[in-house]
Amino acid sequence: MNDTQKVHIPPLKIQGIKSKLVPFIRQNLARENSVTITSTTTWIEPFMGSGVVGLNLAAENAIFADLNPHIVAFYNALKTGDVTAADVALYLREQGALLASHGEEYYYHVREKFNREHSPLDFLVLNRSCFNGMIRFNKNGDFNVPYGHKPERFSKAYVTKVTNQVRHFVDMIKNRNWIFICQSFEDTIKMADERAFIYCDPPYIGRHVDYFDSWNERQERALNQCLVKSRARFMLSTWDHNKYRQNPYIDALWGACEKTTASHFYFVGAKEANRNSVTEALLTNYLAG
Ligand SMILES: C[S@@+](CC[C@H](N)C(=O)[O-])C[C@H]1O[C@@H](n2cnc3c(N)ncnc32)[C@H](O)[C@@H]1O
The missing domain is CATH 3.40.50.150 (Vaccinia Virus protein VP39)
Structure with a gap:
């Protein structure tokens, strides 16, 4: 192929x-x-x-x-360089360690923080550690998907995989005239x-x-x-x-x-x-x- x-x-x-x-x-x-x-x-x-x-x-x-404003904000952050592949690698490693040691309790802490601050990096963490990788918001616009119960989720290989996905996307965007709008x-x-x-x-x-x-x-x-x-x-x-x-x-x-x-x-x-x-x-x- x-x-x-x-x-x-x-x-x-x-x-x-x-x-x-x-x-x-x-x-x-x-x-x-x-x-x-x-x-x-x-x-x-x-x-x-x-x-x-x-x-x-x-x-x-x-x-x-x-x-969905959070999807658009995530891709805009990659486009502007506010979030880089290196940021993603570092953040997922750090958050993965906290998730592995505190499990569910930590997941809900990140979810509350995301619902207050709307950080694209937290959106990614939730998206990759929630139940079934779902994206769902309640009528107040708060992310409400429960924990995925996989505390070892962010293994080294998994973090590398997601980082490479971000890197590929960033490389694509660099040479193109792509805009993201909510x-x-x-x-x-x-x-x-x-x-x-x-x-x-x-x-x-x-x-x-x-x-x-x-x-x-x-x-x-x-x-x-x-x-x-x-x-x-x-x-x-x-x-x-x-x-x-x-x-x-x-x-x-x-x-x-x-x-x-x-x-x-x-x-x-x-x-x-x-x-x-x-x-x-x-x-x-x-x-x-
Ligand atoms: C089936 S998903 C698209 C999946 C996408 N093709 C993919 O492969 O990932 C539908 C998307 O439409 C968005 N959406 C729902 N209602 C919309 C509307 N009225 N205008 C624009 N987007 C909407 C949702 O937020 C969701 O991301």
Whole structure:
């Protein structure tokens, strides 16, 4: 596998992360008669989450946005150099030692501190030591995911892995014109002109309960209207079907789009019974192949 086919994993974890879908999206973009992302294209990602898709596929120019201010602040801190790979290595080593000696009690101390001060480094520590690497905020905007019960989490190898993920991201950003903004998708899609390519990965309806990350039919319809009005090419990630049902919105709202599907597993829950096999769909407003 050469470096252009490798999937680079970003430093933040998030539920619904599309790492496994990157090769499928890459393939879809590369299909004959399909889309070329050139140096004049602006990659626009209104729901960046962990950033894994854009980090692997975006061109020189990109706008990454998300409603979650902590995700955006984290990536901006890497961009400006307020947080470096060396800072991450040092902080994770130090916090890892405290977590190993004080366990749960220390985790909740960091969580309280983060909810007061909003430090990007604490956000990373929580993201990597909380239950299942989830990102969830309550209605006051406070991070409320419980402890992951892995006091030895920040082993030397693990700290090196996360530091390398940060380093790769920082290296990418240095040579590119990438901006990170905290705003809702309507404002991000408005920024697209006809040379833009919009990749949308909204939350799935009814799937999460989170202050920054909930989704309902009204929002799905609003997204549809924004994308239909836009002059840009777009690609939307959604689910096509699972064992029990078809996604009803594909026909109801996205019927005019070209659809391609792929299967993969989501590992959201720790238990086998929670692992739902979902067939993913990519919906586009241009002809793929
Ligand atoms: C499914 S996740 C994106 C995952 C991402 N593609 C990845 O692979 O990591 C959806 C993201 O949309 C964000 N979000 C939810 N509602 C939003 C809105 N109205 N406008 C912008 N972002 C929103 C959430 O904070 C979350 O990060």
